[in-house]
Amino acid sequence: MVKLKTLLREYSNPLEWSAGTKAALLLCFTLIVHTQYFLWAYYQLSPYAPETNQHYVNLDFINEYKTHLNCILMLSISFFGLVLWLRKRYPDSEFHEYLATQYFALTLLYGAYAIGTLSIATGVVIAGAPVVGFILFNRRAVILAFVISLAGHWLISYGTTFGDMPYAPVVQNIQEADGSLSHFWLETMYYFTAPHLIVLTVFAYHVLSRWRQREDEIRQLSLTDPLTQLSNRRSILSSLAREHERSRRHGISFSLLLVDLDHFKKINDTWGHPAGDQVLIETAKVLKASVRQNDYVGRYGGEEFLVVLPDTDFEGAHHLAERCRQHLEGLTIDITGSPSLNITGSIGLFCNMDDYSVSAEQMLHYADEALYKAKKSGRNCIVRYNEASETQSST
Numbered sequence: 001m002v003k004l005k006t007l008l009r010e011y012s013n014p015l016e017w018s019a020g021t022k023a024a025l026l027l028c029f030t031l032i033v034h035t036q037y038f039l040w041a042y043y044q045l046s047p048y049a050p051e052t053n054q055h056y057v058n059l060d061f062i063n064e065y066k067t068h069l070n071c072i073l074m075l076s077i078s079f080f081g082l083v084l085w086l087r088k089r090y091p092d093s094e095f096h097e098y099l100a101t102q103y104f105a106l107t108l109l110y111g112a113y114a115i116g117t118l119s120i121a122t123g124v125v126i127a128g129a130p131v132v133g134f135i136l137f138n139r140r141a142v143i144l145a146f147v148i149s150l151a152g153h154w155l156i157s158y159g160t161t162f163g164d165m166p167y168a169p170v171v172q173n174i175q176e177a178d179g180s181l182s183h184f185w186l187e188t189m190y191y192f193t194a195p196h197l198i199v200l201t202v203f204a205y206h207v208l209s210r211w212r213q214r215e216d217e218i219r220q221l222s223l224t225d226p227l228t229q230l231s232n233r234r235s236i237l238s239s240l241a242r243e244h245e246r247s248r249r250h251g252i253s254f255s256l257l258l259v260d261l262d263h264f265k266k267i268n269d270t271w272g273h274p275a276g277d278q279v280l281i282e283t284a285k286v287l288k289a290s291v292r293q294n295d296y297v298g299r300y301g302g303e304e305f306l307v308v309l310p311d312t313d314f315e316g317a318h319h320l321a322e323r324c325r326q327h328l329e330g331l332t333i334d335i336t337g338s339p340s341l342n343i344t345g346s347i348g349l350f351c352n353m354d355d356y357s358v359s360a361e362q363m364l365h366y367a368d369e370a371l372y373k374a375k376k377s378g379r380n381c382i383v384r385y386n387e388a389s390e391t392q393s394s395t
């Protein structure tokens with residue numbers, strides 16, 4: 001069970017596989033495709049095939065083609081085994097990629113000649129294989145394979161139009177006497193196209209979901225403070241701007257708390273930076289736990305935190321600020337190599353209930369001024385900025 005989980009984790013994302021494993025995957029797919037050709041050819045020659053098939057299948061060519069298929073199948077098995085073996089010793093060697101991509105291109109070119117260079121199966125391979133190839137493999141190997149197969153495709157196509165070689169020699173009577181397309185041809189096309197379409201769809205689905213997942217992870221990282229896991233400055237400021245716009249449009253008051261740890265420098269200087277970091281992590285947890293679920297808490301600067309309280313008047317904001325202050329005061333932080341640390345925080349508060357026209361920047365400025373007053377008033381307290389009477393202080 002554990003082994004299966006390890007295997008799944010290791011192999012669930014082809015984009016992260018080594019060059020050797022990716023090449024082995026392509027050779028395995030090539031082997032499946034040739035086995036499919038092989039089974040089809042032998043079935044047409046067998047007594048189980050309906051007699052009517054002889055009208056549509058060129059049995060003479062298939063007899064000849066069969067020998068080529070046997071060789072291709074043997075070669076496919078050998079190359080697959082060789083790369084499986086080599087990838088363990090040289091997992092990132094470009095040789096595997098060149099071998100797999102060129103072999104895929106050349107042998108499928110032969111298949112395209114047999115079933116028609118202008119058939120849908122060939123079209124799907126020509127259009128789809130480079131897309132998958134460029135995502136998975138070394139670009140030069142894919143370009144080389146693509147150029148070789150395109151050149152071969154043109155040569156065969158022009159060769160057939162000038163009558164130098166037959167078009168789709170394994171089949172005949174592609175059209176019925178009345179001019180309609182034969183059912184046999186149609187079903188043969190579906191049969192040969194199916195594996196390529198399935199692989200392309202599964203691959204596109206997988207790659208796109210991985211990209212979306214990575215995009216989400218990167219976006220999340222760009223908005224998160226790596227130390228505290230709170231919103232970073234950019235993210236909390238954009239929450240503030242959003243809330244400000246909502247408040248202005250709907251005439252609902254909202255509030256800001258600017259929380260700054262007291263004498264934090266002393267903790268760093270006495271117990272070291274890692275101890276200071278631990279204090280910041282614990283502070284972030286306490287602040288997050290002290291406010292409501294739809295409030296925003298972010299790290300605004302070094303030891304300064306910004307709390308945005310939507311739909312909150314002064315009373316509500318003061319109540320929450322007091323809860324934050326008390327929780328910080330009650331926090332005991334255990335750090336190895338130092339006695340338990342206790343901290344306090346000063347809080348500047350601004351609420352826009354008296355004037356919705358105050359800009360977000362101005363609100364921040366007012367909260368900062370209130371915080372400055374809180375520090376001046378002896379710390380571990382809350383100061384509300386009030387335009388009329390400058391600031392009001394409370395503990």
Ligand SMILES: Nc1nc2c(ncn2[C@@H]2O[C@H](COP(=O)(O)OP(=O)(O)OP(=O)(O)O)[C@@H](O)[C@H]2O)c(=O)[nH]1
Pocket residue numbers: 227260261262263264265266268272273274275276277280301302303375379
């Ligand atoms: N450990 C740690 N320290 C930080 C980080 N960011 C800023 N600081 C430190 O935070 C301290 C802030 O010091 P001051 O601005 O003097 O503030 P204070 O010591 O808390 O004093 P008051 O705010 O006046 O109470 C500085 O020593 C910074 O180096 C961080 O990510 N980790």
